[in-house]
Amino acid sequence: MIDLHGKHAVVTGGGSGIGKGISEVLARAGASVFVADIEFASAELTIQTLAGDGEFLCDIVDVTETSSVNRMIESAIKAFGKIDILVNNAGIIGTGKWWERETPNDEDWSRVHEVNVRGVVRVSESIVPHMKRCKYGKIVNIASIAARQGSPDLPHYSTTKAAVVSWTQSNALQLAPFNVNVNAICPGLLWTPMWESIARKRARFVGQTLELGSSTGREVFEQTVEQWIPMKREQTPEDIGNLAAFLASDLSRNITGQAINVDGGRFTN
Numbered sequence: 001m002i003d004l005h006g007k008h009a010v011v012t013g014g015g016s017g018i019g020k021g022i023s024e025v026l027a028r029a030g031a032s033v034f035v036a037d038i039e040f041a042s043a044e045l046t047i048q049t050l051a052g053d054g055e056f057l058c059d060i061v062d063v064t065e066t067s068s069v070n071r072m073i074e075s076a077i078k079a080f081g082k083i084d085i086l087v088n089n090a091g092i093i094g095t096g097k098w099w100e101r102e103t104p105n106d107e108d109w110s111r112v113h114e115v116n117v118r119g120v121v122r123v124s125e126s127i128v129p130h131m132k133r134c135k136y137g138k139i140v141n142i143a144s145i146a147a148r149q150g151s152p153d154l155p156h157y158s159t160t161k162a163a164v165v166s167w168t169q170s171n172a173l174q175l176a177p178f179n180v181n182v183n184a185i186c187p188g189l190l191w192t193p194m195w196e197s198i199a200r201k202r203a204r205f206v207g208q209t210l211e212l213g214s215s216t217g218r219e220v221f222e223q224t225v226e227q228w229i230p231m232k233r234e235q236t237p238e239d240i241g242n243l244a245a246f247l248a249s250d251l252s253r254n255i256t257g258q259a260i261n262v263d264g265g266r267f268t269n
C-alpha cells in the first residue's frame with residue numbers, strides 16, 4: 001500500500017481526465033492535493049470529489065504564463081508550507097477545431113509546444129528552488145505513448161511528448177544531487193475529452209462526422225484500443241494515478257530519469 005500521508009502535491013490540469021484521476025489516487029493515499037487548472041470551475045469540481053485524510057485546495061493557472069505559474073506555486077507553498085510532489089499533467093492536442101485540418105497549422109505547433117513542453121518546464125522551474133531548499137522532491141511529467149512512435153495525423157503533439165521525455169531525462173540529472181526524482185509516465189489510450197477530439201479527427205478522415213460525446217466517437221476509440229492494445233483494454237485515469245502515486249512515494253527513491261509506459265503492452269521498450 002502506497003502511503004503519502006504528510007506529503008503535499010500540486011497537480012496541473014487536475015480539472016479533467018487523467019489529472020483528476022491522479023488527484024484522486026494521491027488523495028486516497030493520504031496526500032494533500034493542490035489542483036491547478038486553466039478552468040477554475042473544473043479544478044473546484046475535482047477537489048469536491050477528493051476523499052482522504054489530506055487537505056484539498058484549488059487554484060487557476062495558465063501554464064503558458066510565467067507570472068500565473070509563479071503565483072500559483074507561491075500560493076501552494078504558502079497554503080501547505082511545503083510541496084513534495086509535482087505532477088505536470090496539463091496538456092493539449094491542438095487549437096480550435098484542430099481536427100478539421102489534415103495537417104496542423106502554425107497555431108497548433110506553437111500553442112501545443114507552449115503548453116506541453118514549455119508549460120512543463122515552466123512549472124518545474126518555478127517549484128525547483130523550493131525542492132532544492134527542502135532537499136526533497138518528486139516530479140512526475142505526463143508524456144504519452146505518442147512519444148514512442150511517429151504519428152501521421154498528430155506530428156505536432158508527438159513531437160512535444162518526445163520533448164517531455166527528453167526534458168525528464170535532463171531535469172533528472174540536474175536535480176539528482178538535490179534528492180529530487182524526475183520521471184515521466186507515457187499513458188496509452190484513455191477516454192477523456194482529449195480523446196474525443198482525436199476520435200473526431202480520425203472519423204473525419206474516413207468520411208464520418210462526429211458530434212462531441214457521440215457514441216460513434218466512443219466506437220472509434222474502442223476500435224483503436226482493439227487494434228493497438230495487446231491486452232485489449234483501455235487505460236484509465238486511475239491506472240495513471242497508481243503509477244504517479246508510486247513515483248511520488250519513497251518506494252521509488254532510486255528511480256529517476258525514466259519514462260514508463262502504461263499502455264497494456266502497446267510498446268515493449
Ligand SMILES: NC(=O)c1ccc[n+]([C@@H]2O[C@H](COP(=O)([O-])OP(=O)(O)OC[C@H]3O[C@@H](n4cnc5c(N)ncnc54)[C@H](O)[C@@H]3O)[C@@H](O)[C@H]2O)c1
Pocket residue numbers: 012013014015016017018019036037038039042061062063064089090091092115119142143144145146186187188189190191192193194195
Ligand atoms: N487521453 C489520453 O489518451 C492521453 C494519452 C497519453 C497522454 N495524455 C496526456 O495526459 C494529460 C492529460 O490529458 P487528458 O486526456 O486528461 O486531457 P483533458 O483535456 O481531459 O485534460 C487536460 C487538462 O489540462 C488543462 N489545461 C489545458 N491547458 C492548460 C493550461 N494552459 N494551463 C493549465 N491547465 C491547462 C485543461 O483545462 C484540462 O483540465 C495531457 O498531458 C495529455 O497529453 C493523454
